[in-house]
Amino acid sequence: MVEYKTIKVQEREDGISIITFNRPNRLNAINFQFVEDLQDYLNTLENNLGIRVVILTGEGRAFCSGLDLKDGQVIFKKNVPEGLQKFEYLQNKDKIKRAVIVQKLISQLMITLRRIPQPVIAAIKGAAYGGGLTFAMAADIRIAGESAKFCNAFINIGLSGADCGSSYWLPRLIGFSRAAEFMYTGRVFNAQEADKIGFVSKVVPDDKVLYEALKIAKHILTKSPMGIRFTKDALNINVDASSLESATKLENRTQVICINADDALEGVFATLEKRESKYDKW
Template identity: 45%
Template sequence: MTTPDNPPVSDQPAVRVSTPEEGIALVQLDRPERLNAMSAGLLRELHAALDHLAEDTSCRVVVLTGSGRGFCAGLDLTAFDLGSRNGAERKESPQWRFRRQQYIASLVPKLRGLPQPVISAVNGPAAGGGLSLALASDIRIAAESASFNVAYVRLGLSGCDIGTSWLLPRLIGSSRAFELLLTGRIIDSAEADRLGLVSRVVPDDSVVSTALHVAREILANSPMGVRMTKEVMWSQLEIGSLQAGIDLENRTQIVTTHTRDHDEAASAFRERRQPRFYDH
């Protein structure tokens, strides 16, 4: 029986991972004929890719993008039994659906928990679950043709799904998030930029190269410093007071002062040269 964590295996990979440059992993969703919508195979392969990268100390930055003209169109509605038709009996039990829901949604904390920063190069539509993947990334760079929408509410579902109702208000503010969650309307890259959803908009043919350029800028900093910056920034979104946030910063900063890379960065600064980092 097919299960969320053991879907059918396809001969055609749905996720491709490459190393365009040392220290950078390019994760490409590869179902262009379906705008990289989430099939069972894509979900399995994306989970596996992220699990592998989490343990790969040679990888220091992850770039996430899609093949063809889309980033990710969300869940592939043709690949799952999502509802009954013409009053027919549903094939899946509530327990099975809940297990699958947890399996899909767990991609968000998995992206958040990666030790490497994740840059989403949004090269086209990012809808539903695709929007959630972009929101769970640390940096979002949009192609001019990119578009974003919550989508769930337009399918008779709650607009609050796969971490979107937690992430979106923290990125663009609750008032704007309410509108997008309740209407499900599509916004283009220019509006996404105005709302602060993305850090920049670039021509379609340069969205991945721009993401790689940002990755190189991150690579210029120490591995431990980058890792702690990501970890503390995400934790700050959940901490309830300024003092608690400062306490976390204080402890983290003292930890980083004990790394070899801190000593190397300080020496390189004094000697006016590029640092050579060792601790991955």
Template identity: 40%
Template structure:
């Protein structure tokens, strides 16, 4: 049985829906592996320009399914603790995949985003919340360290170190309104959150193919830029390369045509 749905509301937009609604789309081995395969396939799809990630039912993703231990094949036949490390690394690789995917990823957070679900949302490029969305790092509540699946890297860069330390150490729940106020999400949907995410996707698809792809790459790369000068070097090269695609000429002509009318 598939734990994930892939749909294409238009040829250049892929909607990935985590589909374990009875478990609030909690991550088990099957869902993790399906998500890896789907992200790999989407990354190789030259028609796809934007990815929307959401959850089925009333939740986005409630984190790791603690009632569904990973099967033997997840451990690759290795003894503990190496087996657990392989499983840990496999889950954590999802955040790397989302951030390095060629296409921008919009998380349409339609309900609870806890633990691993929180991490997936933080690894996305844009986060849109429904009024019922709730966010919680959760890890430290489970007797684990609070830093997991990339949140110690992504969260401080989204909301700042002070807010991130608070959210990770206390593992308190953040409602949609506070999430917007502290910059955890960029907007709260006034209608169905998936519709809001698809409207953003439509806007992005109107932009140049190279420009959109390179913008995501530069944004993530410059999170680690050692200086303004280093960031400018990367921006400058990306801009010059973008002039070779013909998209600048087309956009300029379109703008001039609309201005005359």
């Protein structure tokens, strides 16, 4: 297992991977090394058959406070600090070109979280601001601690309120009007409001957030590995389905594949025999 500088990864024997954002002194803010580390690990998951569920969480008192503005300002400086010279895109003399690459690299993390086949659970304590909010939105399931607070913070620092997929996910998760309010105003909403508007699945005490995420992850592990992967595929594709008919055509094809796999036989016999299913890892 690679030792990363800004994230901690625990790949458990049961098939759950816990990714912990590990810059607690900066409230787990996103810097260049963070982007490289997280993308590198996520890339390993796309064809990893042993890892079946992923949990995202943050070390310390925050989930992720968004872009590290201290490091981010390097994009607009002529001279790159020595510790950052290994990032070749920062060497470009044109600040616009540097910004384009950085923007693409950060937003690609959100796309990759949706592309990996494992369901992603966000276990959130403290601030989930800016990019931290979009990490939460990129997850399939969100569990909030009582201290959790959310902010579409991009609009508060002179940028567009639409960033890293926020204009795509937020209206789909909470409706257009509420999404527009948060994106235009940058207003902070707490865990209780997030629960009320359906942004999170549940709110629990902070010390129970990871426990609750693991509880859900273990429940998912009791299901067919193939069935779970095809379910995420269907959710990703059919959230933008042009019609009910096109959505059901995709579902029909995946069900025919699943029906003819050994998992379906095991699931049926386990139900008839009133026992727990015993699926192969893949």
